[in-house]
Amino acid sequence: MSSGRRFDPLLLVTTMILVSLGIIMVYSASFVIAGQRFGDSYHFLKKQAMAAALGIGLMFFVTKMNYHRWQILALPLLALSGLLLGILILPGLRHEIGGSARWLRFSFLSFQPAELAKLALVIYLARSLTKKEGKMKSFKMGFLPHVIVLGVLFALVLKQPDFGTGIVLAALVFLLLFAAGTRLLFLGSAVLAAVPAFFYLATRAHYRMERLLIYLNPWNDPSNAGFQIIQSFLAFGAGKVFGVGLGDGRQKLFYLPEVHTDFIFSVIGEELGLVGVTVVIGLFVFLIIRGFRACYRAPDLFGTYLALGMTLLIAIQTFLNMGVVMGLLPTKGSTLPFISYGGTSLMISLMAVGILLNISSQGGELRDENHHRRGGDGRASLPGPGSHGSF
């Protein structure tokens, strides 16, 4: 609180609207299944509301915490994430839900280490990129260490298996490295090198290839792999402009396992229509713009990278999720920040906002060009237009 400035109120309000909308939509998407499975149609609503309360508490705590302290926590958090992800895939402790092991369970609490890993990775990168300022052109210093960290985390989440999180982690690293001024040659070669690996991974697990192909034409296999995406299309179609009305959607007539988690955006499309979808996309775009604003105004390079990373964390997941739900990207597990059911994801997203709020509270007015830090080749540590221009 060095400047004693107020944090960004618009960012906070936008976040709270999204979280509230999320709780409502989770209830609407889940009450039938919750009623039948748990005898309590509020089951998922209660859990999501509890996670939201906890998450908002965490967010305010983090908002009050000077973001520079994350520099000290960076490595311990990264190590903890790696450890938890490792525990998750140990043969004796593996606890599978739907063919993958993503949750750690402590009696009544469950926790998704992959979500923590995303946050820890961003903090680690912000710290490391700051420390290596001026050395980003070096392969050994600026590029290799970050890619190694990515490689380890990527391998761990892939083991669950959770390809979606792997993609998010990789996108985070590459975008932040790009912003920090790594040679494009390194990034380009890494992407090229990843193509055969990606192809190998996609063809090795048969369900992954199936998902990849099915997104091209879900009607080829309407009763199995394509079922969910077809339902999603039909839901958007049924919603038309104003939606069929909250709670009146028809997706809940089917047991769609992911409708209140990964596919919640299609419930919004169905029940609130194009208007609802546009408002939600608008809220996310606004939130991301406010995130970039915090990044732009951050008092130092660590703050800039940290704010950029947190904003990208939300932006990448939002983009991936919406793309999957609307059939523009292959189906894979990814949540819509703030809205999808899932306590860990919600709490981590809220913490990310908390960090952004703290950075915004320390930021000054728009600084002049000289003051603003740049990468060695003149690439600013600001997002390129492509980062959010996809919406």
Place this chain on the structure above:
Amino acid sequence: MDLKDKKVLVVGLARTGVAAVRFLAGRGARVKVSDAKPAGELGAALKALGGLPVEWELGGHTLPTFLKADLIVVSPGVPMDVEPLAKARAEGIPVMSEVELASRFLRRPLIAITGTNGKTTTTTLIGEMLRACGKSAFVGGNIGNPLIEYVATPQKEEWVVAEISSFQLEGTLKFRPKISALLNITEDHLDRYPNFQEYIRAKGMIFQNQDREDWAVLNADDPLTFQFAHRVECQVILFSAQRPVPVGSFLEKGGISFQGADGKKTRFSLERLKIRGAHNLENLMAAITACMICGCPPEALQGVIDEFPGLEHRLEWVRDMDGVTFFNDSKGTNVGAVVKSLVSFQRPILLIAGGRDKGGDYGPLKRLIAERVKGMALIGEAKEGMDGALGGLTETVKVDTLEDAVHWAFSKAVPGDVVLLSPACSSFDMFENYQERGKRFKSIVYGLEGHEFTGPR
């Protein structure tokens, strides 16, 4: 709707047209009939209408006839887009199908069943189930008696159950079933529809007037069908052979479960089920779902599940005798139908086939006969040809009569086997039609006594 002294044109005679003319004349309408066929081909229909004050236009349609009418009623056989109909519609003359006309006079709640396949079985099953629950029901529509015939009666039944074809659904405006069921949509009748989308649209017309007090029963496994779940105004209830559904019927632990909106689950056993084939399980689930909405007690439904023999001559259960089960599939007059029948059984089969060859290729039967058919008795003109094509695959005999075939098959059967008449040929060499062949088969089977009987070899 007042028809007195209205000039009503009935287009297309056939059975439904005749019933419509009778009904309209009975309501005092001035009826004219237009049919593309000449009088010579309409003998029976004209005779049936003898004595009624009807004007005729046979052997073709003329535009003035259509434009002079106050109302045009179209029989199911006539495409709704023929030119005179289109012109009349353009002139503002109401054009409706027979079921639309009937629905205006229907005073009982209607259960309407449509789909590409399985309509008749499902309609019949629902009728049986309602009756088993002590509810009276009229069963008809596209099968048996047309709806228009029913509305001329005092309408004393509690429910009306009707099979509705997509042809009948075209030309509906206010048609509104209490419960509608759409079983499946596959590419059939493309001869009549310009494209598949048109056919799907026609099927969807069954829901067009249903509101929140009405129900749509939909197949959750067929995306062309379940897409309507997102489009209809009424309440939706599903059935599925592939996955549990929150509200509706699904397969579970070898039986059928029905789960109501209250989450209460009712189980139905399939242990004594007589009808065969995966498609029949879907028909059964659709029927159970509709009847549970009607408030039928589950015990009564279970009784029908245990006893229902299937439709006559279509893989119809006939009798259990010394552990051997007899099925009459006399309507299986082509190779494709016999393939479907053979895959319906997990037990060893003694097949009775043959009749008048329809010129098809017996190749598709080869693998199934080698795998599932324990013995085969061939009859009729086609027996030599079939023996040549299929005889080497299993123990085969050529006999002269259906009696000999049944007796031989029964003598070869041990408990657990199935004796199946599924000819893959038409019946005209030995019988009047497939119905007579099937009835003859059943009477032979009913006449069997004990296993000591060994038929002539």
